[in-house]
Amino acid sequence: MSSEFILAGEDKIPSVGLGLWKIDRESTAEIVYKAIEIGYRHIDAACDYGNEYEAGDGIRKAIDDGLVRREDLWITSKLWNTFHRAEVVPVALEKTLSDLELDYLDLYHIHFPISLAHVPIDKRYPPGWFYDPDAEHPQMKEDPVPILETWQAMIECQKSGLIRHLGVCNFGVSLIRDLMxxxxxxxxVLQVELHPYLTQEKLLRFCAQHDIHVTGFSPLGAQSYFSIGMAEEGEGVIDRKETKAIAEQVGRTPAQVVLRWGLQRGTxxxxxxxxxxxxxxNLDLFDFELTDQQMNTLNALNQNRRFNDPGDFGEKAFHTFFPIYE
Incomplete structure (x- = not known):
């Protein structure tokens, strides 16, 4: 298996990237630099992660030190929910580019099919989910914007050379079909939560039919969610006896087995x-292969278990019921 996947149009996206969600700002620059030094070429960032400025430091140092050229890297970022109005899409993009110290992005996603009231950058950045965190009863504040309005503004940014590819995150088949x-x-590219507890076969099949590449976030499942109370002990895919048995068979760690499963699905x-x-x-995944039986064993773990669901965490964390997947 190659370390890259070919997109429609023959461009190539690295098959393994470093996700920056929940990496502390203080360590982000060093982690990004180390990742590039080790061999990572895809950095997956977002406004909402709150560490793009520090990621930019790491990227710039790696380039300045001669580890890579800019064109060797694939840098992804995401438009936050409060910047969906057409007039503020380029404002958000310019802020991301400035923080990352880049002239262009390789991929820019709509982060969620959720449009919230605009919060100016000079008022609070990243804006987060609350419209006014200091209110007596802070909540998310919806500002309904058609996805097409946001998408067309992103297309204009692409035409101006600031974005090479456009993508969406957390979209289902109906929204993608309507957008097309x-x-x-x-x-x-579509980026969605994917792991053996949430295999999403029909979504992947639809994207394959339409030459939309799929990237899986939280590819280890529950591991990213223990610390924020969105998963409970015992929900880890890597802790399953099936995963551990396969890891022993192939001489790898359970995490490598689950990550390899994601790659062999074409994501x-x-x-x-x-x-x-x-x-x-996490990068050492290309010198072993899972058998069909091992893949099927992991596929059979599917529970349609979604850890990152605004319909759940919106109400718990932000006092706002906001389902998007139902």
């Missing part, structure tokens, strides 16, 4: 870690 019916520019992955040894482990 409304615009001549379809998403190059790129963006695992997050702040530990250098894990950076190396």
């Amino acid at each position: 019916a409304s615009s001549s520019v379809k998403p190059a 790129s992955i963006v695992p997050k870690t702040s530990r250098v040894e894990r950076l190396k482990e």
